[in-house]
Amino acid sequence: MQKNTSHAAGLHRASLRKLHDLDAALELMYYGWRGMTLSADQYLATVGLSRPHHRILYVVARQPDISIGALIEILGISKQAVNRPLNLLLQRKLLTSKRSPEQHRSKLLRLTEAGKRVEQRASDHERKVLREAFDRVGPPGAAAWMAVMGVIADNN
Amino acid sequence: MQKNTSHAAGLHRASLRKLHDLDAALELMYYGWRGMTLSADQYLATVGLSRPHHRILYVVARQPDISIGALIEILGISKQAVNRPLNLLLQRKLLTSKRSPEQHRSKLLRLTEAGKRVEQRASDHERKVLREAFDRVGPPGAAAWMAVMGVIADNN
């Protein structure tokens, strides 16, 4: 008789007793985040990267020639925290950094072709999960989801 | 002329160029998670606790006399990872652990009154954010949000 300690990765969308009417929603937010990022993280792990690397790739893909300072602003973490994953990406040639001759102060970041591929594949995993969910509820449901998330996201 | 490096905590719901139609949704998930947990985390910090402590308190509140093993199953992390925050909560007397005379093998966890207060206040911060968002879109929107998140959460 084997105990089921092995498949702990699935992490059990818990059937906890609900003390409040919004407890279910609260738990959904938690497991939703995990559900969206899980397959992307698994893919990233196969290429030796993780979430912070993906976040950098994601932003640079959408704003080529961004400076490190601007990148930091968007990511909301310290420049020192960005440094290590950023250097790994440069070293792996997923990113390039050049200083333009006249603006010598900041480095400008850009994805290489390999970097674009990784960014796209990782983000595709996340978008696939979202797409399936939106398909399940139709455009009005998707719009409602976006509206709710917009309000929640503005709580900063 | 002061540069705005100080309020970096607000982390800028970025106005990035959208490469795909679902990019906006993807970013909303990220900032939504942060938006929901931010005020709760700030409260927890004032009492010297953080997210893993809250997760433990949350589960124990909803399943009194839970064993450490069962707690681990629900949290989806290793028993070693649970150990340190759990011991802090015991030491701070926010949790009690007793071994029942006949089931001497596992410890049974329970919240103290102080533990209940902390759990409730932290979770209230999160529920407040959700409630405001749901109020903004009405019951059908809330239901749609739950449906979408349910599908996403099942991606494990």
Next chain:
DNA sequence: GTTCTCACGTCAATATAGTTGACGTTAGGG
């Protein structure tokens, strides 16, 4: 009753993602 086994729980070492502090470099304004 003794002993074997295994779940439960703890301790130690390591990895990863973040922080703050200190420092060199470069651009631009007195």
Next chain:
DNA sequence: CCCTAACGTCAACTATATTGACGTGAGAAC
């Protein structure tokens, strides 16, 4: 020309997780 402040890097530390090793106790085999 030099002072200042932004940009970027290096080093040290903290927090949250991981895996591995180990002690303890309950229940079964004998």
